[in-house]
Amino acid sequence: MKDSYIVTSVRTPGCRRNKGAFKDTRPDDLLSFILSAAVDKTENIEKKDIDDIMIGCSFPEAEQGLNIGRIASQMAGFPVEVSGATVNRFCSSGLEAIALAALKIQAGWSDVTIGGGVE
Known part of the structure; x- marks a missing residue:
């Protein structure tokens, strides 16, 4: 079994529901920014190097519905x-x-992945 490592972390500032600077920002917009930022701050990794993006979402409905992991990756400019x-x-x-x-890395199915969450 291969080892897997966390090489960077990125997050949006903590915000209160319906208040603050991001109250009118869609979750897919926030997530696409974060996905790009994670790759940008990691040396020797480009968007094309990512094998898979796994995003947790407790309530996948409205703007964060469907497959927000896939939608945000496309909004962020990851290759199809x-x-x-x-x-x-x-x-x-x-x-x-x-x-x-x-x-996925430990099982040998992927070399580079992104994992995270959005609400």
């Missing part, structure tokens, strides 16, 4: 060959997505 998936566990969806991204 980069897969994207959304994980729904209602509680700990983001943590589960990060664990699945790591497991």
